Amino acid sequence: MFFPISxxxxxxxxxxxxxxxxxxxxxxxxxxxSFIAGPALRLMGVDWNYAVGTDLAHIVGKSIVxxxxxxxxxxxxxxxxxxxxxxxxxxxxxxxxxxxxxxxTGHVNTVVSYVAILVxxxxxxxxxxxxxxxxxxxxxxxxSVKGADSKKDRSAFSPVTRSIQRLKVWPMITLPISGIKxxxxxxxxxxxxxxxxxGFLGGxxxxxxxxxxxxVLGVPTHLAVGTDLFEIVISAxxxxxxxxxxxxxxxxxALVMHTGAVIGAQxxxxxxxxxxxxxxxxxxxxLPLIGAGIVIYTxxxxxxx
Amino acid sequence: xxxQEAKSLRAFAIELAIYSVLVTVYFFLVLHLLGEWLYHLxxxxxxxxxxxxxxxxxxxxxxLDAVTTLLFRLLRGRWR
Numbered sequence: 001m002f003f004p005i006s007x008x009x010x011x012x013x014x015x016x017x018x019x020x021x022x023x024x025x026x027x028x029x030x031x032x033x034s035f036i037a038g039p040a041l042r043l044m045g046v047d048w049n050y051a052v053g054t055d056l057a058h059i060v061g062k063s064i065v066x067x068x069x070x071x072x073x074x075x076x077x078x079x080x081x082x083x084x085x086x087x088x089x090x091x092x093x094x095x096x097x098x099x100x101x102x103x104x105t106g107h108v109n110t111v112v113s114y115v116a117i118l119v120x121x122x123x124x125x126x127x128x129x130x131x132x133x134x135x136x137x138x139x140x141x142x143x144s145v146k147g148a149d150s151k152k153d154r155s156a157f158s159p160v161t162r163s164i165q166r167l168k169v170w171p172m173i174t175l176p177i178s179g180i181k182x183x184x185x186x187x188x189x190x191x192x193x194x195x196x197x198x199g200f201l202g203g204x205x206x207x208x209x210x211x212x213x214x215x216v217l218g219v220p221t222h223l224a225v226g227t228d229l230f231e232i233v234i235s236a237x238x239x240x241x242x243x244x245x246x247x248x249x250x251x252x253x254a255l256v257m258h259t260g261a262v263i264g265a266q267x268x269x270x271x272x273x274x275x276x277x278x279x280x281x282x283x284x285x286x287l288p289l290i291g292a293g294i295v296i297y298t299x300x301x302x303x304x305x
Numbered sequence: 306x307x308x309q310e311a312k313s314l315r316a317f318a319i320e321l322a323i324y325s326v327l328v329t330v331y332f333f334l335v336l337h338l339l340g341e342w343l344y345h346l347x348x349x350x351x352x353x354x355x356x357x358x359x360x361x362x363x364x365x366x367x368x369l370d371a372v373t374t375l376l377f378r379l380l381r382g383r384w385r
Contacts, residue, residue, distance in 0.1 A: 001336075060362050064363060123355075241355045241356070249355075252340060262366070
C-alpha cells in the first residue's frame with residue numbers, strides 16, 4: 001500500500017501487526033511503545049522525522065482505547081492525570097530545546113545515546129531489584145496474614161515514598177482515588193522529568209513516568225498504568241499537533257497501525273486484572289532493556305534501525 | 306472452568322476474524338478515499354491537517370472501540 005504523505009510503500013498487515021503488539025504492551029504496562037514503533041517504521045524505510053511524529057499520532061488513538069478500558073475498571077485518577085499533563089508538556093518543550101542546543105554543538109547523537117542507555121538500564125535494574133524484593137516479602141507476609149490485606153499493592157521502596165509524601169510544600173493535593181496526599185510540586189516535578197525525557201529521547205516516556213508514579217508519588221501500580229495512559233492522551237495529542245504542523249506526521253500510517261492496536265490494547269488491559277502490582281512491575285523490566293539494546297546496536301554498528 | 310476458557314477463546318477468535326474483515330474493508334474504502342484529500346491538506350494547509358489528523362485518530366479510536374465492544378458483547382452473549 002502506498003502512503004503518499006511520507007512517500008513510502010508499506011504492507012498494511014505489517015502495520016496492523018506492529019500496532020497489535022504495541023497495543024498489548026500499552027494496555028498492560030501503560031506505555032506508548034515508541035521504542036518498538038519507531039524502529040519498526042524505520043525498518044520499512046519511513047524517515048525518522050515521520051517515524052517520530054506518526055508514532056505520536058498512533059499513541060493518541062491507542063491510549064484513548066486503553067485509558068477508556070482502564071477507566072471502566074476504576075484504574076484512572078483524572079485529577080492526577082490532568083495535573084501531570086501540565087508538567088509533561090512543559091518538560092517536553094524543555095527536552096526539545098535541549099536537543100536543539102545539543103544539535104548546535106554537534107554531539108546530539110552521542111549524548112542522547114549514552115543518556116538513553118544509562119536511563120533505560122537504570123530503570124530496569126531498579127525495578128528488577130524492587131519487584132523481586134517485594135514479591136519475596138509478600139510471600140512471607142501471605143503465609144502469616146490472610147485475606148484482602150495480603151493482596152495489597154506493596155513496594156520495597158515504600159519507606160522512601162512515604163518520606164516524599166510527608167514533604168509539606170504548599171499547596172498539598174489530596175487524591176482520593178489514588179489514596180494519597182502530596183505536594184503539587186512533587187507531582188509537577190515527576191511529570192516534568194517524564195516530559196523532559198519524552199522531548200529528549202522521543203516517544204511518550206511511559207517507561208519513566210509509570211515507575212515514577214509508583215515509587216515517587218506512591219500511586220498503586222494498576223492506577224499508575226491507567227492514569228499514565230490518560231495523561232499520555234493529552235501530552236501525545238499536543239505532540240501530534242506540533243509535529244503535524246512541522247510536517248512530521250503521516251496520519252494514514254497511524255490510522256492503519258491503530259486498527260491492530262485497538263484489539264491489542266483490550267487484551268493488555270484485561271490481562272492486568274490477573275496480575276498483582278509487583279508482578280506487573282517485574283514483567284516491565286525487559287521493556288527498557290529492549291530500548292537500551294536498540295540504542296547500543298545503533299552505536300556499535302552505526303546503523304539506524 | 307476449562308470449558309469456559311475454551312468458549313472464551315472461541316469467542317475471541319471469531320471476534321478477531323470479523324474484526325479483520327471489517328478492517329480490510331476499511332483499508333480499501335475509507336483510506337483510499339481519504340488518501341488524496343489528506344495528502345493535499347498536508348501539503349497546502351498544514352494547520353488544518355494537524356487538526357484533522359488529531360480528530361481522525363481520536364474518532365477512529367472511539368469508533369473502533371465501540372465496534373470491538375459490541376462484537377465482544379454479542380459473541381459473549383451468544384456463546385454463554
